[in-house]
Amino acid sequence: MMGDWGWAGMAAGWSWVFLLLLLVGIATLVILLVRLTVGGVDPRRRGPAPGDAQAQARAILDERYARGEIDTAEYDERLGRIRGDG
Known part of the structure; x- marks a missing residue:
């Protein structure tokens, strides 16, 4: 009840x-x-500043290399181009 x-x-x-x-x-x-x-x-996970095209290109290149999309020779060649080595 x-x-x-x-x-x-x-x-x-x-x-x-x-x-x-x-x-x-x-x-x-x-x-x-x-x-x-x-x-x-997290500031450590942020990419480069929006105006820094060279740093952005380097970050993308590093990611592609880390994922195995490009080999060491291609990485070195593209890194040289980003730096302006030729």
């Missing part, structure tokens, strides 16, 4: 779960907003 509590008693029993989910959701939103506004990207 539920007595005087009825559905209100059951709802009060589960209200802490909803409160916890609400707090977790708010905390997640705050963290996301802070990361977006402050720039949550």
